[in-house]
Amino acid sequence: MSEPRLQVVEVPIPEGANVIVGQAHFIKTLEDLYEALVTSVPGIRFGIAFCEASQKRLIRHEGNDEELRKTAIDACKAIAAGHVFVIYLRNAWPINVLNAIKHVQEVVTIYAATANPLQVIVAETSQGRGVLGVVDGFTPLGVESEDDIAERRAFLRKIGYKK
Numbered sequence: 001m002s003e004p005r006l007q008v009v010e011v012p013i014p015e016g017a018n019v020i021v022g023q024a025h026f027i028k029t030l031e032d033l034y035e036a037l038v039t040s041v042p043g044i045r046f047g048i049a050f051c052e053a054s055q056k057r058l059i060r061h062e063g064n065d066e067e068l069r070k071t072a073i074d075a076c077k078a079i080a081a082g083h084v085f086v087i088y089l090r091n092a093w094p095i096n097v098l099n100a101i102k103h104v105q106e107v108v109t110i111y112a113a114t115a116n117p118l119q120v121i122v123a124e125t126s127q128g129r130g131v132l133g134v135v136d137g138f139t140p141l142g143v144e145s146e147d148d149i150a151e152r153r154a155f156l157r158k159i160g161y162k163k
Contacts, residue, residue: 002125002126004123004124004125005123005124006121006122006123006124006132007121007122007123007124008119008120008121008122008135009078009079009119009120009121009122010078010117010118010119011075011078011079011086011118011119011120012071012074012075013088013114013115013116013117013118014067014068014071014088016090017068017071017088017089017090017115018088018089018090018092018093018094018113018114018115019075019086019087019088019089019112019113019114019115019118020086020087020089020094020097020098020101020110020112020113021075021079021084021085021086021087021110021111021112021113021118021120021131021134022084022085022087022101022107022108022109022110022111023083023084023085023107023108023109023111023131024050024083024085024104024106024107024108025083025106025108026106027050027052027060028106029050029085029104029106029107030048030050030060030061030062030085031062032104032105032106033048033050033062033085033087033101033104033107034048034062034063036097036100036101036103036104037087037089037092037097037100037101038064039100040092040096040097040100041091041092041096041097043091043092044064044089044090044091044092044096044097045064045065045068045089045090045091045092046063046064046065046068046087046088046089046090046092047061047062047063047064047065047066047067047068047069047070047071047072047073047087047088048061048062048063048069048072048085048086048087049061049069049072049073049075049076049085049086050076050083050084050085051076051079051080051081051082051083051084051085052082052083053082053083053128054082057082059073059076059077061073065088065090068088068089068090071088072086072087072088075088079120079122079129079131080122080129081122081128081129081130081131082128082129082130083108084131087101094113094114095161098110098113111131111133111134112134112136114136114137116136116137116138117137117138118134118135118136118137119134119135120133120134121133121134121135
């Protein structure tokens with residue numbers, strides 16, 4: 001067997017969108033993720049793609065926003081790893097849907113949920129491709145100060161996530 005090859009896949013994030021990348025294990029995942037999203041946030045816009053790992057090995061897709069659906073398909077084409085799914089969201093934040101996604105029976109793991117620049121580290125072997133991890137955003141520049149703490153706390157209250 002030859003040595004695995006590593007690849008860094010850039011995951012594009014459309015303006016005003018967030019992306020969630022995860023892994024699941026069954027073709028039913030797509031419809032269950034659709035239901036989890038559409039019932040979590042009224043008015044949510046999304047596109048989902050899922051890399052089937054056996055039989056026809058197609059990139060399956062669903063969604064209620066054609067731009068986000070196409071972007072999810074393109075991201076899955078680039079990642080091309082078995083049972084990986086990509087969800088793009090608008091009119092909702094990952095925090096609004098992550099628990100619903102995690103409770104979908106087929107979901108194995110979530111690699112990232114972000115609006116930051118995202119890279120997926122993919123290993124390729126003689127069998128196929130798999131996700132090793134992600135690079136979400138940038139390296140920290142320091143440690144928050146007391147002013148930064150106060151700013152963070154005020155921001156969370158301003159946007160309604162804390163009282």
